[in-house]
Amino acid sequence: MNQQLNLFLQLADAVIITDAKHTILRVNGAYENITGYQQEEIIGKRAGILRTPYTSQSVYDGMKRAIQAGRPWSGVFTNRKRDKELWHSSITITPFEIEGELYFVGVFRELEKLKQGLYLDEDRASRMQGSLLKVLAISCEIRDPGTEAHLSRVQNLTELLVDRHNERMELALPKAELARIANASILHDIGKSGIPEGILYKPGSLADYERTIIEMHPIIGIDIVDKIFAELDDELFEKELQTAKNIILYHHERWDGTGYPHGLKGEAIPLEARIVSVVDVFDALSTKRSYKEKWSLDSTLHYLRDQRGRQFDPSVVDSFLSLVEDELLVPHLAAQ
Structure with missing residues (x-):
């Protein structure tokens, strides 16, 4: 992975970096702490490993259209941690082309927990x-x-x-x-x-x-x-x-x-x-x-x-x- 992208891993928010095929290349410590997945067990897996049916298909469709057009995308996901607990986050996914290679950097910010314990799209x-x-x-x-x-x-x-x-x-x-x-x-x-x-x-x-x-x-x-x-x-x-x-x-x-x-x-x-x-x-x-x-x-x-x-x-x-x-x-x- 290009060293320029390592700077994103220093952010306080959870960060995930994938290649053009959405295979996970790196995650930072905040991502490990929130999701329960350690970097060594998640590298090489598809970014959709956390996906749940609680995020509507329209959200995924909007994300797909944006990143295929080479544009950044922001939205809200309801994902599942390693221990199967749901977590809710605002995410921004940004494409970067570096030395002819395409990468995607996802920055997650965990939403404050609601009293009901569940985010409703x-x-x-x-x-x-x-x-x-x-x-x-x-x-x-x-x-x-x-x-x-x-x-x-x-x-x-x-x-x-x-x-x-x-x-x-x-x-x-x-x-x-x-x-x-x-x-x-x-x-x-x-x-x-x-x-x-x-x-x-x-x-x-x-x-x-x-x-x-x-x-x-x-x-x-x-x-x-x-x-x-x-x-x-x-x-x-x-x-x-x-x-x-x-x-x-x-x-x-x-x-x-x-x-x-x-x-x-x-x-x-x-x-x-x-x-x-x-x-x-x-x-x-x-x-x-x-x-x-x-x-x-x-x-x-x-x-x-x-x-x-x-x-x-x-x-x-x-x-x-x-x-x-x-x-x-x-x-x-x-x-x-």
């Missing part, structure tokens, strides 16, 4: 949040065996629509926010768990007082999630909770201001609620319910077009219709 945290919200939603709607399928369809279709709307309208919403909207959409009708079954599943039209009770479900839903998340008191779910509350409370508001419970109008209605509103109505109309027959796809789409600018945000309807034009709803319709 963005993708893994999103999966955990989504799973918890799904269990919560289904457990609160267990009275109706068809509800789970409806909730899953709404969540899947919301994911499609929010991605399409973000792209089509050039909103530049970050990936994490798109995931939050899709995850939280499954809670949209959680307040219906507090509505008497005789009203909720009544065939035919509702009396005025029954309609008033039904329209209380957004308020009931907010009360339910506030009580549940008060017990969690975990910042991991803070943004997820706010998104869920916006969807629960406002997905029955109408673009023209005639919705409930607050009569919000236009863009005063949070975007996530406007998106779920279109998805929820589409699924409700295009499936059979205890109080109605299934509408045809043409009839359902005609309703969405007719309510564009009245019940629904026109731009969200247009984004939804673009999914139809691209035939991306075929799996969704097959699942009904």
Whole structure:
């Protein structure tokens, strides 16, 4: 190994040096202390010896693209020490070409240990949040065996629509926010768990007082999630909770201001609620319910077009219709 690279081994942070094929050439004392691997037993092995499935594939893909292009790369890894204990580090990998030979120098800085003892990358945290919200939603709607399928369809279709709307309208919403909207959409009708079954599943039209009770479900839903998340008191779910509350409370508001419970109008209605509103109505109309027959796809789409600018945000309807034009709803319709 070129002697110029030995200077990096004097750093206080953990340092690993590999050749162009990512074979380990040298590590420093800090690396030995953190990982438990001594230099003599790790030299000659591949740099991926510490790799675990807890670092998302997207991180590795980003690293690979950068180093193949000859650029430095920084990111966060969850690796495993020699004794199998997990460790979490911020790493910078820098390529060096010296006398025609390519080397990579990785400098690790161990992250402070979290109370939970585990670092969660963005993708893994999103999966955990989504799973918890799904269990919560289904457990609160267990009275109706068809509800789970409806909730899953709404969540899947919301994911499609929010991605399409973000792209089509050039909103530049970050990936994490798109995931939050899709995850939280499954809670949209959680307040219906507090509505008497005789009203909720009544065939035919509702009396005025029954309609008033039904329209209380957004308020009931907010009360339910506030009580549940008060017990969690975990910042991991803070943004997820706010998104869920916006969807629960406002997905029955109408673009023209005639919705409930607050009569919000236009863009005063949070975007996530406007998106779920279109998805929820589409699924409700295009499936059979205890109080109605299934509408045809043409009839359902005609309703969405007719309510564009009245019940629904026109731009969200247009984004939804673009999914139809691209035939991306075929799996969704097959699942009904």
